[in-house]
Amino acid sequence: MLDIKYIRENAVKIKEAAKNKNIKLDLDKLLKLDDKRKELQTEIDQLRAKRNELAKAAKGEKPTKEQIKQGKTIKTEIQDLEKKFKKSDDEYAAMMVIVPTITAKDVPIGKDETENVEIFRSQDPPKFDFPIKSHIELGRDLDIIDFDRGVKISGYRGYFLKNEGVSLAMAIMMHALNKLIAKGFKPMIPPTLVREFVLFGSGYFSGQEFNPAKDEIYKIENIEKEADGKVNKENRFLVGTAEPSLLAYYANEVLEEKDLPIKICGYSQCYRSEIGSYGKDTAGLYRVHEFMKIEQVCLAKADIKEADKLHQEMLAISKELHEDLELPYRVLQICTGDMSAGKYKMFDLEAWIPSQKRWGETGSASNFVDWQARRLKVRYKDKQGKVQPVFMLNNTALATPRTIISILENHQQKDGSVLVPKVLRKWMPGEVKVIKRK
Missing domain, CATH: 1.10.287.40 (Serine-tRNA synthetase, tRNA binding domain)
Incomplete structure (x- = not known):
């Protein structure tokens, strides 16, 4: 706004x-x-x-x-x-609520995702001298993912992680979390069940209020009794990322300039209805309803140069995490037609998916300037005593499903096993180096 x-x-x-x-x-x-x-x-x-x-x-x-x-x-x-x-x-x-932020001058003008611009590639996709398997086949063969029982228990797009699949997922989360803490981010485990203003304020509603036909969000319908016995009929929602909760942490507060920038990273379960993705990526882990993710957000003073610098720092962390995991990846600068109303500038990271011979999005880094802060009423007092909205930025560190896809497929071996990236082995029980057939 x-x-x-x-x-x-x-x-x-x-x-x-x-x-x-x-x-x-x-x-x-x-x-x-x-x-x-x-x-x-x-x-x-x-x-x-x-x-x-x-x-x-x-x-x-x-x-x-x-x-x-x-x-x-x-x-x-x-x-x-x-x-x-x-x-x-x-x-x-x-x-x-639909008035857009004016984008940065260097943002490509384009109609949709087909006109995003690749600005960096870590390496060319790997070549294999044996018939490769998809993560679906690898997950089943190695007994680390169970899609059939996941669908039985949870329904469409359901899955179980099991055995080394669990260890791998938690290792990914721990590596990302510890990397961010080392770089000065304060860790949080935020609420995943939130009030309506949190999602409106962060821009996750397509309009003024929740629209089940457009918004990829789960609404909780039950009525709860509070401790005083009163019935609470307030709408609650499950978040699709830790970003809304982390941004709303300082809602309706006035911060001090000396405390900025504030850097926070959050671990959370994420829930997405995928209402707008009917028929897309119907098999496997690429598009699921529930997963784990580490998110990073920054609150900065209203200085576009400082915000741009923070944006690049956050993007660099994501690149570093992909390199730590030895994954082929690229960075896209997102064009205007693929950006939501509030975004000033945006980058996507994509990792290579060998079985599909394509790149798949693994994260996004966005600068919203003051668009979200005005909605959430997060402000700061500058050195002259003027009170104004902060600038807000967010970035995916790592999310489990698509990171697991890329690790399994890019690190698969001829014998059907998968090499665990070196940086993750210390988080694996027994420091497992290779995930093998049982």
């Missing part, structure tokens, strides 16, 4: 940003609605002042018939204007 004054001053650029991000936005209508709201509010305030004057004039005395008549007329006029104001304000609020 952007400031309306900023929107007015940058209307041409925002119209261009909306066009480039494929967002349908009638900015002229939004500005007219803002004018209308202000006019109505002024009229309401004037009538309230007039009503107060009448009350003051009749203070201590019985009001005259004329005063009573005027009072009723004013009350009716205020009620009518308040209805008009609410209608305009609701429409205004619905439009404000």
Whole structure:
């Protein structure tokens, strides 16, 4: 969400940003609605002042018939204007949430993901001198993934990790977590069951509120009783990443500039309905409803140069993690048409999937500048005493499913075994070097 004054001053650029991000936005209508709201509010305030004057004039005395008549007329006029104001304000609020951030000058202009730009490749995809297996085959042959029973227990896209598959997943998480702690990130295990404002504030709703037809989020329908016995009917949701919880940690707070930047990393279970991915990647671990992930977020002062520097630092950590795991990967700079409304700049990391002969996304690094902070009301006081929104950035460190896919497929051996990346072996029971057939 952007400031309306900023929107007015940058209307041409925002119209261009909306066009480039494929967002349908009638900015002229939004500005007219803002004018209308202000006019109505002024009229309401004037009538309230007039009503107060009448009350003051009749203070201590019985009001005259004329005063009573005027009072009723004013009350009716205020009620009518308040209805008009609410209608305009609701429409205004619905439009404000889709106003996009103006992207960085170096962001590629493109219609969709086909026009993202590769800016780095660690190495060419590996060549094998034997028939390769997919992670699905490897998981079954090595008895480390059970898809059949996963579907039986959980339904579509369900799975069990087992034996060395469990150790491998936890090793991935521990390596990423310890790497981030060493680089100055404060670790957290945040809530995965969150209130509505957390997901709206971080931009995970397509509009003002949850839309089950568009938002890849699970809503919890049950009603809970609080400790005092009162029934809580507030909506709760399962997060698809630790990012919303970590960003909302400081919601409605004012920080001090001296404490910025704040760097946090969080481990969480992640839940995604994949409502918009029907028919895509229906087998295996690539697109699942539940997984583990380490996320990193930064809260910075409103300085674009500092934010860009932090963005590059976060991206560098993700690259380093992929290199630690000896995975072929590349970095894409995301074009305007593949970016959500709030993003200023975005990079994706993709690891090679040999069985599919393609790259698969393993993480994203995004700079939202102040778009999320305005929604969440996370602000800071600068050295001059001015209070303003922080800048917010986020990045995937590592997530289990797609990292496991890439490790299994890229490190598979001719005999059907899989080499465990050296950096993960200390986290494996017995420091297992090779996952073999049972």
